[in-house]
Amino acid sequence: MSAATTPTTAITYREAMREAIREALVRDERVFLMGEDVGRYGGCYAVSLGLLEEFGPERIRDTPLSESAFVGAGIGAALGGMRPIVEIMTVNFSMLALDQIVNNAAALLYMSGGQFNVPLVIRMTTGAGRQVAAQHSHSLEAWYAHVPGLRVLSPATIDDARRMLWPSVCDPDPVIIFEHGQLYNARGELTEDPVTDITSAAIRRRGEDVTIVAFGGTLGPALEASEQLAAQGIEAEVIDLRSLRPLDSETFLASVGRTHRAVVVDEGWRTGSVSAEVAARITEEAFYDLDAPVTRVCSAEVPMPYAKHLEEAALPQPDKVVAAVRQLGG
Amino acid sequence: MSDEHGLHLLRQMLRIRRFEERCVELYSRSAIRGFLHLAIGEEACAVGVTEALAPDDAVVATYREHGHALARGISMREIMAELEGKLEGSSKGRGGSMHIFDAVARFYGGNAIVGGGIPLAVGLALADHLQGRRRITACFFGDGAVAEGEFHESMNLAALWHLPVLFCCENNLYAMGTALERAQSETDLSLKAASYRVPSWNVDGMDVVAVEEAARRAGEVVRDGGGPHFLELRTYRFRAHSMYDPDRYRDKAEIERWKERDPIPALTADLGAAGILAEGDLDRLEKEVEAEVDDAVAFADAGTDEDVSDLERYVMSEPRPGAT
Amino acid sequence: MGDFTMPSLGADMEEGTVNQWLVKPGDEVHRGDIVAVVETEKSTIEIEVFENGVVDELVVEEGETVPVGTVIARLTSETTAATVHSPVLRHLAEQLHVDLSSVTGSGVGGTVTRADVERAGAARVEGAPPGTRPVPQRRGQRHRKAAERATGRTRSSPYARRLASQLGIDVAAVQGSGPGGSVVEADVRRAAAEPAGTGGPMAASVEAAGEVAASSQVGDKQAAMRQAVGALMARSKREIPHYYLSTTIDVAAAVTWLERANLERPVTSRLVLPALLVKATARAVAKVPEMNGFFVDDEFRPSAAVHVGVAISLRSGGVIAPAIHDVDTLALDDLMRALRDLVVRARSGVLRSSEMSDPTITVTNLGELGVESVFGVIYPPQVALVGFGQVGDRVVARDGMVGVRPCLTATLSADHRASDGHRGGRFLAEIDRLLQEPETL
Ligand SMILES: Cc1ncc(C[n+]2csc(CCOP(=O)(O)OP(=O)(O)O)c2C)c(N)n1
């Protein structure tokens, strides 16, 4: 990224997200941010740093360590006319609020015959890469993407970090936003003409030889792999899913229709993962376009290890993506 | 208490009782399916508390909520239609007995995860607090829910943030087949709330007047910014946990002892003694209630089945004109 | 070697009924042999095998109806039938780069054992010249063998199969270079680019013909056929940018030549004008190859072979256009015979699968019906259809003289993606020219 040419617009993913939260707080007084250490501390990943000072403790609410209660309270507040943004420190901790998310947030509208929608945004960090081992590193997006009634987003770029929040806040239904921990320090420039929807996938790189489907933390490795492949004469099309539920299958199916090969890169465990869903849809709907089996590059099926080399070995790395593509004879 | 109000309390409890008795019948002829939890014996709790609420207060209840819904003013027709799974039901047949919702009544379920509704109540109160509204949220749950983490997290959060929630624990001594003393190291539930610095009362849940009075007093403090309050309503269900529960875990004699304290005859006697309920008044009341139940059943029976093509409706919101 | 499946004789064919088996287990079969008679809703079709081997098992009984793609018989090759190695052994052999067929067995009854393979593997490495390692075969090929042995069939990607059927390539005959030695798109395209004859044309051009009746009732069959034809024609109209040309051809020379030629022939083998028309069409293709072949995957692929689809109306209603193969090289008498035979078999409902699926251009002749001119709909993925109308005396001005001559209207419906009006005009003119020299046909 050319930070030198226009240094004013280059920001980090963290800052982009913070700007997005600030925008929401400014634009709609019903919006408030709630979560563990979002206020005084400034957010465990410093996303909300400075917001307490700007908006006060009513709108930047520190909560006790009660994931179920404060997520549930977010749902209740949404029912009561507010537009809460609830931050859960990491997806691993969201398990303690799973009841509220799955049994309440996702089900209330349906269960009430359309009477009670839940305009709630839940943000959480996901993903590995920081040697924080097995209780802070997992990618459980697929669990949420499984649940009807939720929207599940995975902003992988500075633009999306900056611009997916507001439409999520405006959405009448619960939206879960996954922020990959490795992205917070990523720096880049906001583009002029951004995609602002929260439903479609984006083609991040054009290519006609193979389709690489990625999202969140795997977009980077996928793009890096595509550059290496280009050097070897293979042009990969890289698709960023952006939304995991609903899943924009049209975009990747169309791409596979052109390239006839697909590699899905997912930091989740292979079994029952988002990549499994993508692969299944490709085989269901683009079988006769396939010139090779759909291949996946996922995390090793182990609780994330602590040791650096083990963690690296467990994660989908660019070279694994390159190898997977090469193996297709692309 | 005015004469009229006394008769009103009696009518409300009778409506619930006769409605639920009819539900048993309908269940047997398969018009109602799924889980059916009856609150026969516990009517005073639902009626007493809701009487103390203002029209724009919110109610969060459990899966044993027919009484709360009826007392809150949701039409008996819609509730019965919901139980029969009809489109005309309060949740268009998507909820059933355990999930009655009503936006107009601000009735937020019908929650069938034990303890799961409690955080919602805290959030509803938070919204009122943030918007500076003088509304309260009444949250019903059973003695079993007190063992759940969500109860404790929510108690703490509500107290910490000083939110306008009226916690109403209907302690009927059993969580399905598990007696309270088999589940709790401390069986005085009000002490648990008190440990979160939430003012707590023990109330005779078989006395509708006592329940109403306690709820009114506590509710006023809550409404005036006094923070959450906790009522432990000591009550008892006369029937099994749900339909076709063999009810082997309690002593028949225990049930009979509690039946002597049935809130409906108790109030009837009090009203008679006070000269409020005259000869023939009860019969007339019963007839009116029966007619309402008949009408509700007829309405539900005549209801329509939701078109299967609408199966996926209400998974996500539909665009609403004028919505932002 | 392996599974012989219910063939798809059209994209819309869903199932077929095995009416009759013409082979039995133990019979040796050769590529192209008719092995069964299959009933579809359109007609009864003789189906052929595409490989040599021995019938191992008839999986589907006579009278049974099964979906397209269902294994209906199993074949084994004469060689592999003799020795069957265990998967473990095959895996080991593959790892050690040992050719199992060259290993002498030391086990019971001469079977090859683990030790035999290991010994052979060791010998291989020792025997290699210094500094060289056992050269692994190209990854794809090695895997392919393994895959073939394991599954008994050629692996090919779904896309490759689809493409192959559109291009008229027999996947089984293509060398795979993809994962696990599978046949992939590139292999099929390479095969398609090779001279004709390397892969049996299997174009699914007459998709309508492939229909199989779920019910044998004639009414249903006709309706189903109508529907199938309708779907195909609708697709054609949707996908193919047709353009149309017409020209009037003076057939006096052709008619005169026929009369003379028939003098020497017995009644049963007399030549008729349609044979000349078909032949002229086939020959004209040599000048304008854009009319002959398939449009698939966004590009036109000319066909070296000229298989002319002849539209034949059936008594039961409907039209099919089975092919006469290599018409450009067929002597007129042979063509005549083929034409007769085809009409008879089409009308009695016994056609071969290849006839149904591989025309490269179609001729429709509605002259018999008194039609003046016919502007037909192209059978996808073909790119041209030539129509001939009724022969009639017309007033023709020629060289400043007015005369009455037998003429017919020839029309061309062609795919604008493959050719244009200019080339189309050339093509019709060439047909005209050829018909003026009937003796050369
Ligand atoms: C989280 C959860 N666990 C278990 C159940 C099954 N269950 C349904 S009702 C019930 C008993 C609850 O007892 P209590 O809270 O005292 O309410 P009561 O039924 O007595 O009104 C149980 C265990 C449930 N619905 N939710």
Ligand SMILES: [Mg+2]
């Ligand atoms: Mg209980």
